[in-house]
Amino acid sequence: MTKKRAPPPPPPPPPQSSTPLISPFSSSSTLSIAVFLCGICFALLIPPSFFSKILSLTFISNTNINTNDSTRTVSNVASSLTLNSASLILPQILLHRNGEPEPCGSLVTLTPTSRIISQKNTLYEFDSSLTSLLLNSESSVKNNCNAIIDLGHYTNFCDMGPLKTPLQHDHEKLVRVEGYGTLPCSYFTREGVRVENFEGLMKLPPISSPPNSPVHLYAVPAGRLFMFAPSFVGEEFHLTHVKHPEGKKIYLETLSLSPKVFDIHGFFVESEADDIVDRALNQKSESHKLKRSSTGANGYSVSSTRTSENAFDTHSKSAKDLKQRCFDVLGIRPYRENLADGLQVLRYNITTAYIPHLDWIDPSPSLDHDFLTGGTGSNRYATILLYMTDFEKVEGGETVFVEGKSLDPEAPSQGEALEDLRADKRLTELFKRDSWQEKMVSQCKSALSVSPKRAKSVLFYSQHPDGRKDDASMHGGCPVLVKKQKWAANLWVWNAPRLGYPEAPVKADRNANGKKKQKKVAADPRAADQQDQQVHVTFKNRGNDATFKNGVLFYEESFWGNLHPGQQHSVNSFEGHIWNVKVNDKVVKTWIVGKDKVQVFVL
Ligand SMILES: O=C(O)CCC(=O)C(=O)O
Ligand SMILES: [Fe+2]
The missing domain is CATH 2.60.120.620 (q2cbj1_9rhob like domain)
Known part of the structure; x- marks a missing residue:
């Protein structure tokens, strides 16, 4: 029997400023570019065993896809950038779909171009580049996921389409995969550490691992979240990247x-x-x-x-x-x-x-x-x-x-x-x-x-x-x-903004204020609708009025954050949304979001 659950508590404390994306690697992008382009420096950073897997590189643009067939015709291998073989070496990859213990294919050897490495090294560009490289890789043919990771399939896995892709906070920043126009996956280690760039990928095999040890990467579709992928009861996941309050080890046991x-x-x-x-x-x-x-x-x-x-x-x-x-x-x-x-x-x-x-x-x-x-x-x-x-x-x-x-x-x-x-x-x-x-x-x-x-x-x-x-x-x-x-x-x-928050998803036939609306047929109706109606609102307490000294901001009755003198909050809201300021549990100010795209409410 499925029981309905209690209402969620009021949305909790103030939206905090975003913490930087996790990186277990000491990364600096300038350093990374230098390292990538300098074969000699590189040789100092990684075990010599990796050199056995050096291949020359080709950058592939324009691809003919036959989604029913594992054989792909790749045409127009135009901008062939054959590089110094020592410059770009990535570990071999065993690719998994999110949450799945069995890899989806044989070892993948990636051969990125200098263009990809030098121009696409931000987080979102990296996701896009790696997805593109995986799509173009010749070695991801047969797999254990009861399907072939051909172009169409893998593309559909990463991009579940507009009707199945929840909008996350960074949806607008995703970089579509070159040549395919689809959304990329994001990539995680077995322990749930997001791989952020090629430099990070290079450093994944532990120095102590045997030569040519492959790296297991977990591909998470756009809009979805990482999930652990155990294959047996008792399997452990050691989360050395997570800080314990007393410095102890945190690990999962399945x-x-x-x-x-x-x-x-x-x-x-x-x-x-x-x-x-x-x-x-x-x-x-x-x-x-x-x-x-x-x-x-x-x-x-x-x-x-x-x-x-x-x-x-x-x-x-x-x-x-x-x-x-x-x-x-x-x-x-x-x-x-x-x-x-x-x-x-x-x-x-x-x-x-x-x-x-x-x-x-x-x-x-x-x-x-x-x-x-x-x-x-x-x-x-x-x-x-x-x-x-x-x-x-x-x-x-x-x-x-x-x-x-x-x-x-x-x-x-x-x-x-x-x-x-x-x-x-x-x-x-x-x-x-x-x-x-x-x-x-x-x-x-x-x-x-x-x-x-x-x-x-x-x-x-x-x-x-x-x-x-x-x-x-x-x-x-x-x-x-x-x-x-x-x-x-x-x-x-x-899995995405929750009930009670302004950016939470609304039913397809409603607008953000709960009114029935005409269904739109658009390439990405949700994104278009939500963006159309979003209003950027800033709430500020200038500190001029002592009445608001202990002001607390609420989205309707849901706690949002303190709005003490000098504090401010910026949120994406919608026309008609009601925001309250309370002092000692009493509403002392109510603001209703209007039509303008950018609004500032000041105490
Ligand atoms: O008390 C427990 O062990 C389970 C509680 C629970 O499932 C819940 O509150 O949703
Ligand atoms: Fe429960």
Whole structure:
């Protein structure tokens, strides 16, 4: 059964200035160009083994594509730039589609031209160039993805088309692939580090690796997010690029392949666990304080199958640090506040539970938001669950993934577990026969379940890598079987701007203000519509009026950021949007966005 989820908390803290894209490599573009063009310098930087793979280069323009056939006719190898063979050497690549453990073909040897290297070294140009090189590569013929990576296929993989490409913050910056006009993929390492330029690609094989070790690259379609690609339970992903608050190591251990579930070792620390609980207990604001949990995307309604209590922590230091770390772990850079749901803190007492559900929110007819992630919509993509208390298996309170296989080879079947439960007098006193709680306890004992441990955390995905909802991600909070409190929290990350934000996707037949609109037939209707109507708005507090000293900006009722003297926020909004300034929880100013393309509201 798919349950609707609680409304997301108010959009959290101020949009932060973008953090630079991750680079595990000490990159400097000037240095990189110099290095690329200087065979001698280069020889000092990489292991001599790579020299065995030197090929001369050709730059290919104009290509005839036969998408049904793996053989491609490449014509007009016009601007043939044969370079000094020592100048451009890239590791051999094993290319994967996002989230897939099996590479999609045999080793790919890339032979970029000096033109590509010297002119296309920004992040977006790099994505475009690498996609073009992969498309033109002769070696990516047969593959294990039940398809041939011919030009048409690979192109379609990276560019899912206007109806299936969610608009990300940087959509306008993407550089279409030369000769094809399609959107490029972005490329990640197995651990979720984005490869930003050729210099970075060159440095990927660890110095200690055997000669000619190939590099596994994960291609993520335009508009989509990176997803880990484990091939066996127990497989680890060491995230040496993610900063741990106490300098420890963070790594993922695969708990299940479908649903995709991981134990994130070292994600957070005990002091953060204590802080989360303290803050939840001390939350004063009506919308954020601890109270009986609700379900559904349409406001607060208490459900009989979600009996926990919850609170929200959107902008404490711990919440912000955890959200940032969560994005780092997931390979999503830069951090984007509009993809993050606030930290939701949960408390369960004896017998309370949350019935199996999807975190992916069911579309609501009364909301204009486009939840359909197989298309251009936005919805929950990944969840990181944090546990603050220790529970033994017999004490219940696990998180159960009802479609997942138990890690315990001795686990009973669901029927056996139900029999055991009914033979236990204490448990029969706790749960009515045939109640959802009784059924759930039997699922918790037989399916994949994770027992809470202080400062332990789990990651799972609610979508497939291409955005479709993953029904296997059905999970729940198991009934607590003893007199003890379970404290947990979740961080939800959306695949594109989330419900409640001005840049969130709206249903195809609505405009940004919820009014029905005529369907347009255009090459990229979404991009055109959204751009047409977008208004760039700046909110400023000049500090001239003491009334606004503690001003806080809200998009309608959703927290946006502090607007104290000297502070300002620039956002893309739409005509008719309502922005409020509150002081001590009271609205002291309301602005309604007008027609002009650029507007400034000043306190
Ligand atoms: O409490 C748990 O273990 C799971 C909670 C959960 O799934 C949720 O709040 O969405
Ligand atoms: Fe959930």
